[in-house]
Amino acid sequence: MDGRVRAGRFTPIYDPSAARGETWYINDHTLIRDARGRWHLFGITHREPADPFGEIEFAHATAEELHGPWRTHPSALTADPGYGDTHLWAPYVMSCAGTYFMFYAGGGVDRTSAAINLATSPDLFEWTRHPDGPLFRDGYDARDPMVLRIGDSWVMYYCATSTARGGNHVVAYRTSTDLLHWGERRIAYTDPTSGTEAGNTESPHVLRHAGNWYLFIGPRPDYVGTEVFRSDDPFHFRPRDLVGRIAAHAAEVVADGGRFWVTGAGWGQGGVHLAPLWFPVAG
Template identity: 45%
Template sequence: MVLMLHFRILRVLIWLLVTINVQAQQSEKKPLITIGKFEKIFDQSIGENDTWYINDHCFIQAGDGQWHMIGITGREAPHPWDESNFAHAVAESLTGKWEKKKYALRVRPDLNETVLWAPHIVKHNDLYYMFYCGGHPDHRKYQINLAVSNDLYEWKRYAGNPIFMDGYDARDPFIFRDEINNRWIMYYTATSKPEGGYRIVAAKISYDLLNWSQDRYVVFKDLTDKGTWGGNTESPIVIQREDWYYLFIGPGPNYKTTKVYRSRDPFNWDIEDEVAVLEAHAPEIIQYKDKWYISHCGLKQGGLYLAPLYWHDELEEKLKEK
């Protein structure tokens, strides 16, 4: 009887040791991406008589070193959803004091623009290209448009607008430079069909930023998310880390959620490729002075925020070993 009791105690002790070891290993294993504390860097409400918000936006550094932020803005009340102008702010550094400037662009109803949404800017041959959603009275004809500038202050619309229309409310363009193949890839959100359907992230290819492939690539489809307006495939961003491609999309389970997926194929992500869930809405991912940052914004969020972003992937491990 005593021997059996000792054997049972030994089994319990072994089980406890194994459990503690597994829990310790799990606690040491971090998600591939984590974020630090958000700090407010800009508030569009400054100088206004009411409360304004910043939503989907972009950052770009000018040739003189100054940083520019251009993005969606609108009143919280009494006229919500009147997103007819792009906010513009400038700072000496990404984390520095941001100064409010005049609007970067105003909506053109005569060109069937109903909104100004989700700009993304890249520089090519000393010219800044700003891709944005201009809306349309018919949601099946939402326009991805282009404006160009020499200085990030004065913008001129491209005579060939719209660049294209796709799905229901095609919007949120993000331009990725594919250096390996000397081309540009535009990722954007849409639906599988013009009248609605599965929410998707689609992509088109260009070699000059003006002419884009007629056919689209469906790079991500959420088979659990179907409809017309909105959805969980908004605000796509793609970041390359060695031979891995990270796709950031949202809003996910709630307004302040961004999900991250990774794949070795820049034209194919799957639900099972999820590697992180971040608390941020419509973020931008920016590298500045060898550090990474993530932004956060949106309706009733009180402004534009910035936080450190930390990678815990294979590349980060290699960099630590050097």
């Protein structure tokens, strides 16, 4: 078996700068198809250069085909200080029972108790924040949620540190039966590196393919870098499970046209880029 996860050549598909009339970036982002098959892209956006704590809106763009052309729409969500948002980071959008759920990191004044928030929509255009406030809080700067169904539960993966005040960079997870109430945090991956603030377990993306589970995280080893880990257990990945490196920041994996694709974006990257993605195959 060829045991490596590999990406092909990246090509640009969406840059918010043209619609803004000046250079803007897309950072952590998410893609979803609506009921009629149209693609929607949501992501952190801000004028260049990088200003993470000034990121207060989520870009929204649509396209009939994954490779575009993409049309820019008004921002999907903007920070609401009255709700407790100090910034808007890393949206993840999914659908369930006719409703779209957007999970995102809203920050807060205490970075050791950062908010993971929820907004919902019937159509991917009009969004309403969950009336009860944050789903939960965690540190340090807990962020970058993504959600998928495993067995009878919803599972949310996100990046954090081993203690709320810092420590090893980790991929944490919590489970839910209704997407609103989330259990205690557990750890799916612990990195040997430690600190607070930004770390190398950002942008966790988990999926199952051919009987194996894959975890994508980064930036590692550099800003434009994602590493891929493989396990037979979606709740347990180890540093030695490394099976691939991809030249992308904030990578997201989507399926389209009978194959997998991986995206990349980030500060100074000129928007969102897309490349074909290959998983190991039996040989």
